[in-house]
Amino acid sequence: MSRPMTPETMQQYRQIYEEELFERVLPFWVQHSPDRDHGGYFNCLDRDGTVYDTRKHIWLQGRQVWLFSRLYNNEEKRPEWLSLAKRGADFLDKHAVRDDHRAYFSLTRTGDPLWMQRKIFSECFCVMAFAEYGRASGNDYFIDKAHTLFNQVWQWKDDLSLVGRPSFSGQPATRSLAIPMILLNLIEVLAGDDWPSWRSRIDHCIENLLLHVDEERELVFEHVSPGGECINTIEGRLLNPGHAIEAGWFMLHWALRLGDESLQQKAVQMTRWSLERGWDYAHGGIFYFLDSEGFSPTELEWNMKLWWPHTEALYACLLNYSVTGSERDLRDFEKVHNYTFSHFPDHKYGEWFGYLDRRGDVSQRFKGGPYKGCFHAPRSLFQCVQLLRRLEAQPRQ
Amino acid sequence: MSRPMTPETMQQYRQIYEEELFERVLPFWVQHSPDRDHGGYFNCLDRDGTVYDTRKHIWLQGRQVWLFSRLYNNEEKRPEWLSLAKRGADFLDKHAVRDDHRAYFSLTRTGDPLWMQRKIFSECFCVMAFAEYGRASGNDYFIDKAHTLFNQVWQWKDDLSLVGRPSFSGQPATRSLAIPMILLNLIEVLAGDDWPSWRSRIDHCIENLLLHVDEERELVFEHVSPGGECINTIEGRLLNPGHAIEAGWFMLHWALRLGDESLQQKAVQMTRWSLERGWDYAHGGIFYFLDSEGFSPTELEWNMKLWWPHTEALYACLLNYSVTGSERDLRDFEKVHNYTFSHFPDHKYGEWFGYLDRRGDVSQRFKGGPYKGCFHAPRSLFQCVQLLRRLEAQPRQ
Numbered sequence: 001m002s003r004p005m006t007p008e009t010m011q012q013y014r015q016i017y018e019e020e021l022f023e024r025v026l027p028f029w030v031q032h033s034p035d036r037d038h039g040g041y042f043n044c045l046d047r048d049g050t051v052y053d054t055r056k057h058i059w060l061q062g063r064q065v066w067l068f069s070r071l072y073n074n075e076e077k078r079p080e081w082l083s084l085a086k087r088g089a090d091f092l093d094k095h096a097v098r099d100d101h102r103a104y105f106s107l108t109r110t111g112d113p114l115w116m117q118r119k120i121f122s123e124c125f126c127v128m129a130f131a132e133y134g135r136a137s138g139n140d141y142f143i144d145k146a147h148t149l150f151n152q153v154w155q156w157k158d159d160l161s162l163v164g165r166p167s168f169s170g171q172p173a174t175r176s177l178a179i180p181m182i183l184l185n186l187i188e189v190l191a192g193d194d195w196p197s198w199r200s201r202i203d204h205c206i207e208n209l210l211l212h213v214d215e216e217r218e219l220v221f222e223h224v225s226p227g228g229e230c231i232n233t234i235e236g237r238l239l240n241p242g243h244a245i246e247a248g249w250f251m252l253h254w255a256l257r258l259g260d261e262s263l264q265q266k267a268v269q270m271t272r273w274s275l276e277r278g279w280d281y282a283h284g285g286i287f288y289f290l291d292s293e294g295f296s297p298t299e300l301e302w303n304m305k306l307w308w309p310h311t312e313a314l315y316a317c318l319l320n321y322s323v324t325g326s327e328r329d330l331r332d333f334e335k336v337h338n339y340t341f342s343h344f345p346d347h348k349y350g351e352w353f354g355y356l357d358r359r360g361d362v363s364q365r366f367k368g369g370p371y372k373g374c375f376h377a378p379r380s381l382f383q384c385v386q387l388l389r390r391l392e393a394q395p396r397q
Numbered sequence: 398m399s400r401p402m403t404p405e406t407m408q409q410y411r412q413i414y415e416e417e418l419f420e421r422v423l424p425f426w427v428q429h430s431p432d433r434d435h436g437g438y439f440n441c442l443d444r445d446g447t448v449y450d451t452r453k454h455i456w457l458q459g460r461q462v463w464l465f466s467r468l469y470n471n472e473e474k475r476p477e478w479l480s481l482a483k484r485g486a487d488f489l490d491k492h493a494v495r496d497d498h499r500a501y502f503s504l505t506r507t508g509d510p511l512w513m514q515r516k517i518f519s520e521c522f523c524v525m526a527f528a529e530y531g532r533a534s535g536n537d538y539f540i541d542k543a544h545t546l547f548n549q550v551w552q553w554k555d556d557l558s559l560v561g562r563p564s565f566s567g568q569p570a571t572r573s574l575a576i577p578m579i580l581l582n583l584i585e586v587l588a589g590d591d592w593p594s595w596r597s598r599i600d601h602c603i604e605n606l607l608l609h610v611d612e613e614r615e616l617v618f619e620h621v622s623p624g625g626e627c628i629n630t631i632e633g634r635l636l637n638p639g640h641a642i643e644a645g646w647f648m649l650h651w652a653l654r655l656g657d658e659s660l661q662q663k664a665v666q667m668t669r670w671s672l673e674r675g676w677d678y679a680h681g682g683i684f685y686f687l688d689s690e691g692f693s694p695t696e697l698e699w700n701m702k703l704w705w706p707h708t709e710a711l712y713a714c715l716l717n718y719s720v721t722g723s724e725r726d727l728r729d730f731e732k733v734h735n736y737t738f739s740h741f742p743d744h745k746y747g748e749w750f751g752y753l754d755r756r757g758d759v760s761q762r763f764k765g766g767p768y769k770g771c772f773h774a775p776r777s778l779f780q781c782v783q784l785l786r787r788l789e790a791q792p793r794q
Contacts, residue, residue: 044631052692053631104565112567168501170509234441234450234767295449296761300752301697303760355697357754363700364693370631 040091060373062125220244241278242309311380437488457770459522617641638675639706
């Protein structure tokens, strides 16, 4: 339990993760998601892969393009993966992004617009898709498109009225953790080895992200004032531990690249604090939302256990351990691993259940829905596999 | 159990409901909600009445004005109730409704705009508030305001692009159950005894509401095609049993007034079917959402037990029983009563808990939040008290 991970243990974990990823998670999407008639992917898939709604959600289409392109780029040049990525990239290119660079939130099966949010996330997931697919396909058209779209998002990020979000005189000025997070992640995808030329943008995002971290109280807030102060409202007190943990590993990636040890320490702590605060000591698992002052969150689903905070915590804890070598991070990883693998994987039909109630019983049986697709489970598994392979090759950093 | 309600039983229920309403529910709001500095009500109130956010949600402000005006008009001319209603009505009049008749969704404590929905419900709850308060105060200004606002809402109801809702080419044309429901309820409040002059509008709403009722499959759909056909999508298959039950008693009120026996029968069935379909036979209580084909609803909170479907079912079942005298409706009422009174009331601090998990454990401890205020529990209790008094006086219809 509280000893360093032995090479044998690493190998065991790696095999578990490889098997889960390549034999049970990816095959689900390869088999059930492609829309062979109209392009893109079905993303509303029931437990066994049955399509229960044919609409196409752009966040999920973009993320799936990214995932298969990433596997093609970093794991193996399987033509099947490239072809699957192409199916989504072409659909997005044709239907998702308007001439003014706004991207829809959802489309009909054939690509007609259904809904557009007054947010920038659909655009962000198109950037991710186009950048990684451009690299996989060697098609500069997609690379250029990713950069153009990113530059547009960068201009919108500080003033969402530019994407139609109304502002009202009583609204307090706030910053949202999601914005610097997603931008840091996009730069990681877009820049690749050329990241030093992105340095000022990277620093800007890190600076803004750190405004959400309250080191004294060991909390990461979703919404803070422009100066980084807590706001004593429902939104201001909101904690989303899984999101903070995801921000932790985004930040740790950059801290490692930048060789910034103080930033590494902060990034490690973001995950540790959020896991400690977010863990349900009564029933296990990570809460979805909490209120920093202990009021009941107004989100009705606050105490549910969602798959994605756990997938983010798996990788974040393992990454922490790979950096610190500390028992605490290893114990955190083991705790998250044990909960996750005993609750989320569906051994019968593949992929993971996404939504459990507080006690860990499956609440929604579907594998894909408006906010769950081919992304968090396979991304985390793949990142853990890559990291475990690296640790096996070089067990002590 | 399965015998007609005896006069003694009616009296016992009536006393339980009176005690709950007048001694535990209303005092909570009278004591904790008034904002004595800035007008209106605090509606984000923790279990014990502590204010956890000072913003003011217009749905809830309007409903509370209606409730205290209604009590003043129909129960007793208590100056405290009128004064409490005035506090909210003046605040709404001053801050909530713009010159173009659009009403905000939320305001700061002092009345500055925070958010506006691209929907018509804020306006509807202002109509309810102004109409009932105008009657209570004898102030025609509010009556006139209610009628003006209602006429505006009536013009918006079929084309929400008039309140800024975007439409996209892929969207299927749909009808929403909520619209004819709320309009029928508003007409009941606005028209009073003058309802015959509203006949064509009443018929229009009833006709539209009935498009949502699938008599063959015994289902009430939230969203149907303009012609009333089922739509095979997530939204099209959505059932909200509590909402359908509320629509049942709205409809039964009108059917009784119109003396339309065929409509009475349909209204009675809407409640019966929805209670049977919506009941959780494993853990008790009414599910929040279901999918008509048995897929998992995408709403994460689908299996939670909310107070309001139960308050609506209490009154709807009792009203059904008062009309049919049937054992089935009496058993339904008793079943809902037993679940409701053993789960929702808070004997320590008053008012009812609003949100339970599937097993019936309190999930959110607050008494007031963005969508819960001084409305469903006291409205249902008051309506049940009035109905039980009538049944006691005249036990067989």
